[in-house]
Amino acid sequence: MTNTQTKSQRAVFVMIAFLMAIFGLMTTTTSASAASYSVVSTTSMTSTAYHRTSASGAVYNLTHTKKLASLSKYPNTTWYATKKVVLKHGSTKAIYYAVKNGAGTVSGYVWHKYLTAGKAPLSLKYAKAAVAMNASTGKVLWSKNANTPRAIASVSKLMTLYLVEQKVDDTSATWDSKVTTSYSGLKSMGNSSTYGGFKFTKNSYTVKQLYDAALIESSNNAAIALGQWVAGGSTPSYNTKFIKLMNAQAAKWNLGKASFVSANGMEQSALRSYGYSVSGGDANLVSAKDVALIAKHLINDYPAVLTDASKGSLTVAGQLCYNYNNLLPGRKYYQASLNVDGLKTGYTGLAGYCFVGTGKKSGHDRLITVVLHDEDEFTETRSLMNYVYNSNLI
Template sequence: MKKLYLTLALGFGLAIGAGAATQATSTASAASYHVVASQSMTKTAYHKASTKGAVYNLSHTRKLASLKSYPNTTWYATKKVTLKHGNSKAVYYKVKNGAGSVSGYVWHTYLAKGVAPFNLKYARGAVALNADTNKVLWSKAANTPRPIASISKLMTLYLVEKKVADSSAGWNSTVNTSYSGLKRMGNSSVYGGFKFTKNSYTVKQLYQAALIESSNNAAIALGQWVAGGATPAYNKAFIKMMNNQADEWHLGKATFVSANGMEQNALRTYGYSVSGGNANMVSPKDVALIASHLINDYPAVLEDASHASLNVSGQLCYNYNNLLPGRKYYQASLNVDGLKTGYTDLAGYCFVGTGKKAGHDRLITVVLHDENEFTETRALMNEVYNKDLI
């Protein structure tokens, strides 16, 4: 019993000693940084000067945020504080981010004066365009052609609209969808989505399937219809029409080899490969200009593009645009109502977004080969509006 008591007493004493030691260490750590001078300053904008640095509490005992985690953040300094640590003194700025969610003290060397330059971390190419004037508002590698996956369908849909507008053909015209390659494509777990269970659909049905569901077989069938037939030979003729339209618009950074954005090595399986490059290669700026022509010449496209989902000939077509109302990245003030997503392993995630914020011209944004296409599109749209670029 005495042994147990002694053990407990010793344990309790050790615990107290450990607690006291911990407290002493914390106190010593806190005491190692102390204020020797403090001066208020006019609110001044700064941004990170390098990948180093962090935001600390005043006693420098707790790191509140790493500057590298806030690459595009503007920090606003309101106080200059001199802290002494040992025999050294250093100037720190008391800062807060624009959202007010993070505040603390940063060594002044880690900050550069001025508003943070905006950048997109993941997109390899991007552009923001005023749809009313076609003026480029912001860009990143805007003139570098890249594979664009399914946003290629915007050119296909433009030519469909053009045929409907310029000929006796109407939206209720029927399109032959009997070709076996297209039916197999529609049934594919990778390239399918809208199944051709019938040998014909209306132009409008295939248009909606291609735009909303991003149906690859619907896009090819529409292209063949525009070119005047229903076989792969007419697909080749349609691709020539796509390139001719790009030339007519003076798009010097656009080359098409498929109606739907699939690469040749994938199309070959279904009998739709053509000579030339492996993928549609278009620059972000030229993609934006194609979207601008489509929206301005045929604005009704936005009625279909704004559908989160739509039943087309008994099949549910799902819109993968996650900036639309009710979706994960929706922001009401941006008023996004279109336009087109795309993905292949080669192209990465691609997205053309458009919206018209109250009191502003319509905005078109393009991000190519992205990893967070909706987050970065939303950031780009907000950058344009916050800086009154449109």
């Protein structure tokens, strides 16, 4: 063995020994750090509600060796503390609370400075107006600008569908009754890249076919055709009569300042080119609370609507109708525990994104939520639903 080889080998051995020493030191330091959190005292306390004061905090296990959850992911969560624990780390002592979220899915220990007493307030960042309502009692459980009338886009179709259900229920009409769809304005609307979706390729469809197209695909021409049918005809003059029926029903339900000018939620500035403008303002104006009340009447009086509204898609008269409710099973924002099975989406440039959601979580009454002029309607609806349930408001 040459001197050069010997020196090289020695250098390698020295490096290996050095790295092993460093690794051993790191291991020892990590173990020491983990072991340095010790319990000084534990005091039981009456279950007390807290919410986060900082998004930088975290929930740890008792020995502080494992992060169980980041508070940044729980902006609207109420944590319930049942113990006050003093932990010692080196020469420093700190107070931690033993906490559990309302759903009981996350528990651990949080430094007390990251929490403040009281239930977590809910803040919907994007929705201009919102409400959560008990579908059985009509009680408002949470609200934001809930009494201010706003444009509601295709959410308006809930009123139209209610009046369709009412006619089928109260007259000799049936779901198989034929609705005339030959008016050129309706066919043109159905072919529109902006307002279409369900094309009128025939001069008549059944009530049920148009009902499904309006509910699931949110077909604008189907909603107008149904409204004319409810009013007794198939021309724009009957659309005007139907608008009066919509407002009469709103008055019957004491819906405050609700005002309807279209059967489908399109603004009149858009409807005019199709021959469907009426006197009045440009848009249907309804408050979030009154939208929830319309949904309440529809669900309670005609509960079968939920069977249809829960379908992700449906082929109607040879055309695929797609449901844009992204809280349904298999969709991006689906959460199994919420059991969402309806109800209606909506969008126009004036109204923004609107959504009426409903579901019945196991062991609770049915919940109705409404968000109007939102930019993240499904995330905020899910947050609102979870907040109501986790706060035991329903």
